[in-house]
Amino acid sequence: MSSKSYIVVTGGAGYIGSHTVVELIYHGYNVIAIDNLCNSSYEAIARIEFLVRKSVLFYNIDLRDEKQLSHIFSSYNVQGVLHFSALKAVGESTKIPLDYYDNNIYGSITLLRVMNKHNIKTIVFSSSATVYGDATRFENMIPIPENCPNEPTNPYGKTKYVIENLIKDLQKSDPTWRGAILRYFNPIGAHPSGLIGEDPLNVPNNLLPFLAQVAIGRREKLYVFGNDYESHDGTPIRDYIHVVDLAKGHIAALEYMNSLESDVGLYREWNLGTGKGSTVFDIVNAFSQASGKELPYEIVGRRDGDVLNLTADPSRAKKELNWIATMTVEQACRDLWKWTTENPFGFRVDNYHWKVFNKSQTVDYKNRLHTVKFPDLQVSFANYGALIQDVQYKGQPLVVGFQEFQAYTSDSNPLFGSTVGRYANRISNGSFQIEGKTYELDKNQSGSTLHGGNNAYNRQYFLGPVSKHYQDYNTLEFILLDEDGNNGFPAEVETLVKYTVNNNSIEIEYQSSITENSPNDATAISLTNHSYWNLSSNKTIDGTVFRLASDKYLKTDPKTQLPSGEIISSNEPLTKSVKLSPDVSFDNCFVVDESDFSLDTRKRELKQIAEVSHPSNSIKLSVTSTDPAFQFYTGDNISMDPIKPRAGFCVEAGRYVNAINHASWSKQVLVHKGEVYGSKLKFTFSS
Amino acid sequence: MSSKSYIVVTGGAGYIGSHTVVELIYHGYNVIAIDNLCNSSYEAIARIEFLVRKSVLFYNIDLRDEKQLSHIFSSYNVQGVLHFSALKAVGESTKIPLDYYDNNIYGSITLLRVMNKHNIKTIVFSSSATVYGDATRFENMIPIPENCPNEPTNPYGKTKYVIENLIKDLQKSDPTWRGAILRYFNPIGAHPSGLIGEDPLNVPNNLLPFLAQVAIGRREKLYVFGNDYESHDGTPIRDYIHVVDLAKGHIAALEYMNSLESDVGLYREWNLGTGKGSTVFDIVNAFSQASGKELPYEIVGRRDGDVLNLTADPSRAKKELNWIATMTVEQACRDLWKWTTENPFGFRVDNYHWKVFNKSQTVDYKNRLHTVKFPDLQVSFANYGALIQDVQYKGQPLVVGFQEFQAYTSDSNPLFGSTVGRYANRISNGSFQIEGKTYELDKNQSGSTLHGGNNAYNRQYFLGPVSKHYQDYNTLEFILLDEDGNNGFPAEVETLVKYTVNNNSIEIEYQSSITENSPNDATAISLTNHSYWNLSSNKTIDGTVFRLASDKYLKTDPKTQLPSGEIISSNEPLTKSVKLSPDVSFDNCFVVDESDFSLDTRKRELKQIAEVSHPSNSIKLSVTSTDPAFQFYTGDNISMDPIKPRAGFCVEAGRYVNAINHASWSKQVLVHKGEVYGSKLKFTFSS
Incomplete structure (x- = not known):
């Protein structure tokens, strides 16, 4: 076992996970990212490494695979876990609830079992404001404080709530556990580098990714679900938080736990939100300005379950974690626009594929072979020496290289x-x-x-x-x-080293x-x-x-x-x-x-x-x-x-x-x- | 696949499961009982067969073993599932919550996945009044109706609530599903035959099994947790229901679902209780009378979370399922006493063990070899022909028989x-x-x-x-x-054929x-x-x-x-x-x-x-x-x-x-x- 200590990040290739991995590394942590890549791409990890100029340990593992997961905890000195991995689309969760319960809840059960077995008892859990359900059903619960009663209204939110409870029950049964529950409001934006961002595989569920696809021309128009709410412009108010702010909230939670006396356990929920609400139109305007585009929209009827205002009361996190969101919605829109224009199809790259170069027992992601293929020219590059392994022009190999x-x-x-x-x-x-x-x-x-x-x-x-x-x-x-x-x-x-390949040339x-x-x-x-x-x-x-x-x-x-x-x-x-x-x-x-x-x-x-x-x-x-x-x-x-x-x-x-x-x-x-x-x-x- | 149709009963060897298997067979159903026997005994199944004069298909399977479970659904024409299997001790659940979440929730997820895959969409789920938590926190919720808000207060109750929700969400996602949620109040008693009953492996968690062990001399005295409640004798009031009544409630739910038009789905909760409350002392008196024994007790302090009165409102089940509890607490006490005296250590039988006789790929429970062993005499019997396979007296074999x-x-x-x-x-x-x-x-x-x-x-x-x-x-x-x-x-x-074996004789x-x-x-x-x-x-x-x-x-x-x-x-x-x-x-x-x-x-x-x-x-x-x-x-x-x-x-x-x-x-x-x-x-x- 390595003596270097690591933070395991489950769902590390996902939207919030990847941004948090970056912040962890910036804060000096060593990271092991785990992801089953069911709704994400290894590309995110490669880009994180590029961004932070450091290699990141990555394992393509499904949390439900106890054996593989256990192997990681046996092989490394793990200090704690940031647990992001989950299916996360509310609408989808109502269609395939079994998959949500299985992936999210059973995945978490397995993770906690493995942690328990290896005596790793520090977890930061990626929860959601969804656990509150409709907070407007109570008096004086907007902005929403952490003690607002929970009543999630969809399977996705329920799975989050179950996992919160599991960690709570576990901590109660064994007070040496430390569980930080972070309830996200509406994460938006992307890393300012433009290298990582949200990459919804299907129709985006959230306002900003949808808007971004409208702006880039992938979708015709935005549907606005109701403009007859009692807000300044009639559209509902949500609490949008820049994903980098959110990522930093995890560092704050981790450091809070690390600052506790060694025998002190913890179970605590914190809202991660800005405390400032924006309407749908506020966001449309901000993104329109960031992108310099008119964004067509259509007003359609209210959605079931939508309510006027779901804004966070983030004061507990401010007080206890010394964390506040500092980035504006405008900044988030600019970063999202940069991400979108530089990666109009997210992490999907046409004319490109990679494979593992060294056929060893475990997949060695640092050693891959990347191929760019145009009709006449196909070129392969390895991470090793950033070398050109193969050049084929009109089918004819032109360089000396090795297959092995x-x-x-x-x-x-x-x-x-x-x-x-x-x-x-x-x-x-x-x-x-x-x-x-x-x-x-x-x-x-x-x-x-x-x-x-x-x-x-x-x-x-x-x-x-x-x-x-x-x-x-x-x-x-x-x-x-x-x-x-x-x-x-x-x-x-x-x-x-930047390679530019087209149908008949390689520029370096x-x-x-x-x-x-x-x-x-x-x-x-x-x-x-x-x-x-x-x-x-x-x-x-x-x-x-x-x-x-x-x-x-x-x-x-x-x-x-x-x-x-x-x-x-x-x-x-x-x-x-x-x-x-x-x-x-x-x-x-x-x-x-x-x-x-x-x-x-x-x-x-x-x-x-x-x-x-x-x-x-x-x-x-x-x-x-x-x-x-x-x-x-x-x-x-x-x-x-x-x-x-x-x-x-x-x-x-x-x-x-x-x-x-x-x-x-x-x-x-x-x-x-x-x-x-x-x-x-x-x-x-x-x- | 057999054309005969079956009801799969998970946890079929357990307390309520076994009694329900009996009622199912009495009502003409074919049963496949599944149990991982982690808190039950195959003995229960053997006794059910004895009681109903029919063989019962039994599989020692953990629900979390998707492959084995799937094999059953592929091999038989399954009509529906009665899902009992769960860890069920409230106190234990606060100590090992991970095991409860894993066994109960993940087991249910797997079961439902397998059912879904095989297009079997009828389930009766063994839930609990525990999902209501402290119903006295609301006005006018005693007796407890099904629409009382849910807020389970311990991991056991939470797992039940999660599974209810899973079935609810699943049914919402696919309205052809039929889910009957039966919320049990306090099941007591045993089968009047004395052949099956509750068999707690460890210290009993519930009042009556504990009382029974006091009566039979296995425990010194009963602890009464508080006698300062506002009941007629100061002890808290619960709704005790005879396990056979409870078992019949499942038949009623099954028949209710079978009576629906073929395209009608269902998700519905029903309380299974008597609607009549008994105090702890009421029960102590009834059991004292049934057993003819003075039952020593000691008043100790109230338990955390205990409340005065948790009595069911069973009117929905009466109206919709045409089911009511008909057996009295006195009857339950008599049946429990019979079960206890005839099986003072439950299904555990000293001097006895069995093994499978025919070594085939799947365990053939109908074909077992039973050995009774005294210091001088050891005799083995097979189910096949109720034959005597081996007699050894002072180490010397005395009969002709086969090992194979x-x-x-x-x-x-x-x-x-x-x-x-x-x-x-x-x-x-x-x-x-x-x-x-x-x-x-x-x-x-x-x-x-x-x-x-x-x-x-x-x-x-x-x-x-x-x-x-x-x-x-x-x-x-x-x-x-x-x-x-x-x-x-x-x-x-x-x-x-009754064999009686002692240290030097076999009577037939x-x-x-x-x-x-x-x-x-x-x-x-x-x-x-x-x-x-x-x-x-x-x-x-x-x-x-x-x-x-x-x-x-x-x-x-x-x-x-x-x-x-x-x-x-x-x-x-x-x-x-x-x-x-x-x-x-x-x-x-x-x-x-x-x-x-x-x-x-x-x-x-x-x-x-x-x-x-x-x-x-x-x-x-x-x-x-x-x-x-x-x-x-x-x-x-x-x-x-x-x-x-x-x-x-x-x-x-x-x-x-x-x-x-x-x-x-x-x-x-x-x-x-x-x-x-x-x-x-x-x-x-x-x-």
């Missing part, structure tokens, strides 16, 4: 398809100086540091990807947080910078992609015909392959045409630009650096880049049976080799805190 | 240990006349009928046993209902008569036991030494073995001593009494008919009987490899061979409706 994950971890793997970083190519003597301070790196090749050392980007799992579909392209964004001191490099560095964008929290303020960064291309159907690249953008290259010491500083020209007609044959080898850094040495080259136009074809077929590859140089390598050192030397060639657009150790070149790669390293390169296919 | 059940069904089995009936030994020409009418029987041996024919008692499963333990002996009572016309015999006959009592409902009014009955004894450790009885009570025997035709009517005497000194050797064979009907030909000989004293020993050890067998004759048989026709001829001898006390066809003997065996055939025989061991 394990091969990528081999010492003989010459970085097939990998992202190369934190520092591509060689650093002389495995050391460099910044402002007079010398940093000694991993020396992994004849006294030099090659491709960032032994535990470089190609050996790390990137977080994400954030996968999105646009009109005619898809994007995948991976992110890596490379530790200060890793391989000897100073500074914690965050690197984003790199963005890298030192994090705010980094203890060191400067480092050297140089990034590229190490795909080995082969346009033929042969096992060798011989016969491939190139035209390069430059015939100038860095002169190197033949022994160390390190540049002298001198730029020389090739005798061969590289800018015209060169055909590879067994006696024609390259491993040279060609120079495209000798003067414009921006750290971030992304604003520059993509410039063609190589055009490649092979007489055996009609496919052409064009490589373009914003960078001042590229390494052209004919793969002569490949030695990974059955893959032979010259099985693929590389066009590694990037910075000058060993630039960090050449005063005049170093601004290409020397990064200070606050500066951004950036570049783009692109592979375009035609036939 | 299948062997007993073999055609070569010479009725080892079996009860022989309806007519032991031969009937000439396989026919007899009663009042001028001739009955033709199964002719299963050279034109005669031997031992009742092919499908005789030895080939049938007896019901029961009712197993009881007394101070120094145990009894096992088996019963068989032999159909009118079976093997050609007229009249439906009910036969009781037979009682047989024509049932009231029998279409025929007279028949022939002759019963005995066909154990094959062997006192040696050898595979042959040779060397065994006998002393018989008589040397007179029925002269028979050597070919047919049928008696001529003449009684003759042996030349050998049988009443002194005869030693068996290979050339000494017997298969003769010895006559003990030539004149006293009662049909029921049980009032006569047991008379020794044979005394047996074997020189190889010190064990002596004495056979005594109340009957006028006995067949002495040296087993020469045994032919069931590896069991050889003369492996055992039989002393079959009973009536004269073929008595039904000899006018002067026939009153030994001719039974008219209203008459009782009876006899006793006994095997006594010493050493």
Whole structure:
């Protein structure tokens, strides 16, 4: 068992669960998210990881599976549980009540049994204002205080009420239990990052998701159920709370429980609401303003069971948990609109699918293989090294790669398809100086540091990807947080690798910078992609015909392959045409630009650096880049049976080799805190 | 799937469940009882079968085992479900609430899911007045009507309330469902037969079981929780209802639902109570009178949550179900006292255990092997033929029998240990006349009928046993209902075989008569036991030494073995001593009494008919009987490899061979409706 302690979050991939996982991590908790994904997507977890720059343990488990659930509690040092997972649609609950009782109640029974068995007795339960039922049936119960009698009027609300009671009864039977019951009012909005939000699988049940679908054009109009209530505009009043505020309420409850004396148990309900009511039209107006859209609506009759006003009295949470909602309905509408426009179909991404890459006994979500598929072009990427595992254009495979994950971890793997970083190519003597301070790196090749050392980007799992579909392209964004001191490099560095794939090209964008929290303020960064291309159907690249953008290259010491500083020209007609044959080898850094040495080259136009074809077929590859140089390598050192030397060639657009150790070149790669390293390169296919 | 339709009764072995199974059968329903036996005993089912003279399908299944439960609904044509099974102790429920929620709620969820899947949508649910909580908190709610608001105050009551709601929600979601919610007040009493009743495993939670244990001496005194209430004697008032009345309420609910138009659904609650309240002291007095005992008690403080008066308003059930409670508290006390005195430790029987006899895939409860064990004597009995399978005295096996059940069904089995009936030994020409009418029987041996024919008692499963333990002996009572016309015999006959075992003897009592409902009014009955004894450790009885009570025997035709009517005497000194050797064979009907030909000989004293020993050890067998004759048989026709001829001898006390066809003997065996055939025989061991 790990000694690190964890908070288990059930329903961690769901709307409120996912936002709470983010807040937990921001507050320093380690999280294990559990979800059966019956009404959510693993995508939410991948995006959380991307957002918080941390991996999140995830288990696709149904709470009712006692054995699997128990295994988690046996394997980790669990500190407490935030219990979100539930079916939650009021209308649906009246149609399939058995499923609601089974999933919600039995799921909770099993969870509590397993917790009890493992002596984990702290739970924050995701309840709902629905347990009050119609609070207007009593005098002076609006705004609703926690001691308002409970009488839920639908199966969903009843299941919540039963679970509250179960926790109450359990706590009474064993006073060492701690149960915090959080009764949500109307959660709205999304994470301000636009990365996570509510993603209703079917017709949205709630006002704002419905409005958002109207605004984005997925639905024609909003139905307003009654405008003859006694509110300022005739529509009913509810208490809408930003989901991030709500998420923070869970942290407050957890910290409240953690602050109790160790022998003190607890059972306590808290309303999580703003205390401020908004009518349906208030919300329509706010969202109309946020989205800049007119939102068509139709007034229809009142719904059964609807009442005028269900606003929370949140004073108990304020007093006891020191928590109040701070975000406005307007903010929630803006965040929802951002989420909606950036993810018009929620977590569903067209042209994209993923599978687990490493076939081990337990599903290893950090190690997935992501495929983007257009009619002509299909590209697969792995989290490991954010590498390109496969490229198929018009059915023809164009890169060298492995079907089995394990091969990528081999010492003989010459970085097939990998992202190369934190520092591509060689650093002389495995050391460099910044402002007079010398940093000694991993020396992994004849006294030099090659491709960032032994535990470089190609050996790390990137977080994400954030996968999105646009009109005619898809994007995948991976992110890596490379530790200060890793391989000897100073500074914690965050690197984003964004792939943009359309029907005939793969663009790669790199963005890298030192994090705010980094203890060191400067480092050297140089990034590229190490795909080995082969346009033929042969096992060798011989016969491939190139035209390069430059015939100038860095002169190197033949022994160390390190540049002298001198730029020389090739005798061969590289800018015209060169055909590879067994006696024609390259491993040279060609120079495209000798003067414009921006750290971030992304604003520059993509410039063609190589055009490649092979007489055996009609496919052409064009490589373009914003960078001042590229390494052209004919793969002569490949030695990974059955893959032979010259099985693929590389066009590694990037910075000058060993630039960090050449005063005049170093601004290409020397990064200070606050500066951004950036570049783009692109592979375009035609036939 | 059987076309016969069934009512599934969950918790069918429990207190109320078992009484309801009895009423269901009395009302013509076929029953499948399900119970996980966590707080009940299969003994209840065996006794129900004994009581109703019918086998009851029983499955030891936990409702939460969806697969097993589903199998039942797939295998039988189920008409509806009476759902009793639940943990039901209020006090316990506050200590282990998780178990209550899990067992009661999750069990019900699973049941309803399985029912839904199989399109069985009729359920009678065993709820409780506990769902009302403290009904005195409202005005005018005593006596409690069904529309009294619900607010259960303990986990047990909450689970009942949740299940009510689940059924209500389910019925609302699918109006073809029919749910009858029966809210019990305080069930008391036991079946008037004394065969079934309440059997609390731990300290009784309810007043009457507790009182009963005080009366029988298992507990010192009753604690009365408060005598300062505003009742006539200061103790609180409850509505006590006889369990048989309660059971009948379920039939009424079932019939109410069956009377609805086929497309009419239902969700409805009915109180099952008497409408009459009794105080604690009223009950103490009634039970004191019924038991004839002073019942010590101690007044202690009020219990939390107790209130003055919780009496039912049962008018809805009266009006709609046409049901009212008809039995008095006094009757309930008498029945409870009978149950208690006849079963002081409920269904727990010392010196007794059973196991399944036939090792098939599903547990076949009708085919069990029952063992009674005293220090010196251990005897095993099977339901099949109510046979004696094994007798061990001081560790030595004394009868021929099989370990494997299948062997007993073999055609070569010479009725080892079996009860022989309806007519032991031969009937000439396989026919007899009663009042001028001739009955033709199964002719299963050279034109005669031997031992009742092919499908005789030895080939049938007896019901029961009712197993009881007394101070120094145990009894096992088996019963068989032999159909009118079976093997050609007229009249439906009910036969009781009662075994009484103590430390050194096995007594067998037979009682047989024509049932009231029998279409025929007279028949022939002759019963005995066909154990094959062997006192040696050898595979042959040779060397065994006998002393018989008589040397007179029925002269028979050597070919047919049928008696001529003449009684003759042996030349050998049988009443002194005869030693068996290979050339000494017997298969003769010895006559003990030539004149006293009662049909029921049980009032006569047991008379020794044979005394047996074997020189190889010190064990002596004495056979005594109340009957006028006995067949002495040296087993020469045994032919069931590896069991050889003369492996055992039989002393079959009973009536004269073929008595039904000899006018002067026939009153030994001719039974008219209203008459009782009876006899006793006994095997006594010493050493």
